[in-house]
Amino acid sequence: MAHAHSVLNFQSFAARTLSADDIRLVESAVSQFGAPLLMLDCEIIRQQYRALNNALPNVTLHFALKPLPHPVVVRTLLEEGASFDLATSGEVELAAQEGVPAERTIHTHPIKRDADIRDALAYGCSVFVVDNLNELAKFKPYKDEVELLVRLSFRNAEAFADLSKKFGCSPEQALAIIETAQAWNIRIKGLSFHVGSQTIQPQKYVDAIQTCKTVMEEVVARGLPALSTLDIGGGFPVNYTRQVMPIEQFCEPINDALNELPETVQVLAEPGRFIVAQAVMSVASVMGQAEREGQMWYYLDDGIYGSFSGLMFDDAQYPLVTLKQGGDLLPSVLAGPTCDSIDVIAEDIMLPQLENGDLIVGCMMGAYTSATATDFNFFKRAQTIVLNEDAFSEDSMNQERLIG
Template structure:
């Protein structure tokens, strides 16, 4: 049965009869809960960002959704990849990604992590302190290094500059020390934070990095040839965000101020995959509590909804059954833990056991952080619109 007709990007607060039939047929075939991965959405998101950032090489950050189908879809689109662990190195190696299309951006690494990446052929790494720089002394003839700067962003989902990155002066000290050690500094990098709503965060960081480039040149150190502007490009969950072409316009203007010799990279993750995954959970029981109906689903925060805990998730949720009056309701997960609540105080029609709940925008930091807590197995992933293999089940 073909699975190329489901367009999750078109979902609003209703589901067409055709979409309903397909979802129900998938549940009948595979059971629930399910995570439905739409490869067409991945292609659309990648192409949109590529068009919005012309001349920028996009390295997809595997962290939010490290699945073979995602890698294969983006590889066919010509994408490059951002790796952070030896497990991610293994994944792209198995999927046939050329090593020259990868970078390794975890600022803190074990020696084994460096050796694993180099053995694969990935030879661009990130550091943000002297201790990390000195780890490359044995590999100075094999590796190129990017220095990561810190730009705090309290408004982001995750302020990644709290944990990683150095100051401008710190970057100069690292570059100077690298020259003494014979370690090649290829460029600079930064990450302004996940789900960044304001593009001026990137603009300010780009200008600050340009100033560091000038200072490095004035010291007679090797010229900076690369700037990695990280990820964090926003997607719309329940709130609207700026269209990506409009969002990237000031970023492009800032990048135009850099020397023509500087190659620009980016590390999009959430933007590429968040809209591509839709969760289908079924009602396994219900109870009336304090004036609300509690519906207990077969998926929850220890499973696909882990992003509610780890990623500040705010996912659009609808019932496949849209008929009848709506009542105050709670959606809870299946485990015996009281924290396992998906949504509270929402209006839903009267549901029956077995009815389906559809949750969109679940491609980023959901199944990637799911567990089998309480021995509730995590949702199976069904891949849709996969050119290589149109339908594929992932355990």
């Protein structure tokens, strides 16, 4: 199972510190539930949602379930007034189970099975995304029930994931789709795009918005019904091991570009990582150790087949902290628990001498971690502990609940 993946290096290690309260909370949770754990703080989810909502005041935020499709995340954001971005029948089912009103959802997977369309429509979600004529034809039987967004492609080599490589069409193709939809009596509601995950420069959004504005003007020039919606996707950056632009500053040029659109255009966004990445800490314990080629190898009870799956699938680099302080620092490696040799989390790092049972905490572990974790080698994935599920107050601080 030899796959290439990136591991953390010394420069990215120990980028965060934990407060005394954090340390007590981690130790209490491990004492109660064991390790490995994921500690999900609902108050951080609220704070992140509010920060982005304030930074994009005229944009309706549809949380993308993909990075952390967890019932408590859905409930927390629903209470905040969020809308939701769904991409699969499983996500439709989760939204329905948690009481999300269907009118506050959109279905944005550009390539769907007929069953996916039927499941979403049965729930009441009627806004879908297409990026080609083959996909458009799937909606002929449902033309009286749906409104579609046409997704444009904007390549971004700088992003964690260049999502326009797999999905999206050119402006010319978009116009052809819109003209064909008119002939087939299928309503096109607007346009959408996604400039890529963890986009560092807001200019990518500005360029995409300006191109979409031009397409919207051409639609009117061709005598087609005016488009009423623009979905600017997600990709808003968060701090892993390097600082990114504060979200208020990041969104300023985006807002300026959006202000150039006609007032009749409703703007949506699909944030995922920005909302949940910061909200989860992982806790793993040392289950064994050995000296190999001059380095101490510490084997943790969580690894890349578990909560650190983002090292393989997401190209993320998570700040790590050991609770043990003091003593000489030794060249070290952190490895996961499985029998696979690629299950290595961090190499060439300097750590104090650790003992079996010592704890390693990973920060920024909310996005694409538990969502892509496996039970490979029959090592069960980490349990999730929920903090501050009730609205934040002194009474609700530090409450814990095991939810699986």
